[in-house]
Amino acid sequence: MEQSQIKKIVEAALMAVDKPLTLVQLHRLFTGEEEKVERADVNKALVDLQEEYQSRGVSIVEVASGFRVQIDQEVSPWISRLFEERPPRYTRALLETLALIAYRQPITRSEIEEVRGVSVSTNIIKTLLEREWVQVVGHKEVPGRPAMYATTKEFLDYFNLRRIDELPPLSELTDLDSITLDTQLEMAIPRTDGEQSDGEPEGEVMAAEAGDEIADTSVGNITIH
DSSP states (O other): OOHHHHHHHHHHHHHHOSSOBOHHHHHHTTTTOSSOOOHHHHHHHHHHHHHHGGGSSEEEEEETTEEEEEEOTTTHHHHGGGOOSOOOEEEHHHHHHHHHHHHHOSEEHHHHHHHHSSOOOHHHHHHHHHTTSEEEEEEOSSTTOOEEEEEOHHHHHHTTOSSGGGSOOOSOOOOHHHHHHHTOSSOOOOOOTTOOOTTOOTTOTTTOOTTOOEEEOOOSOOBOO
């Protein structure tokens, strides 16, 4: 099969699905072809497409779960006007908890509370689990055997990371105000005077804890479905 045809098929596949595709999944598209298509041919198609898209408003990016087509960050402010739904907004406490899990994983709830100096709401952990940004990876061998939390592939995908080691290095998590800036996860925390996100039930973590601030977790990239 001609390389140009392989590239067309790979591009169409990435456009057709609403989730990242791995190199293995893309290569399976060519099973049964009379002219054998090597995995290297599929990889070359991806590389060629990435180069071609550099001058466009969309790009092909690799995240933890594979490759996907998405809107470039520089044009997303305009494209986002097509969508009525506002990006999810989360509390400062939730984002600080997420940052601690990302950098200190695996970590227990009590260890998070020790660093933050305040208790961690059950709703915070519940929301992170429901969003599939964190998961329980085991239990610490201490009295009570508390759950240990770590980030997931969904977390990496959401923040456009391939691996957890792509997070900027932090020597110590002592200044939680700087954590949300240094992680470069678009976790900047604007003061909103306790503003609640539209449509969120009162009392939910995504709305707010008492006196907490709310941050917008939009990463500036829109995946093309």
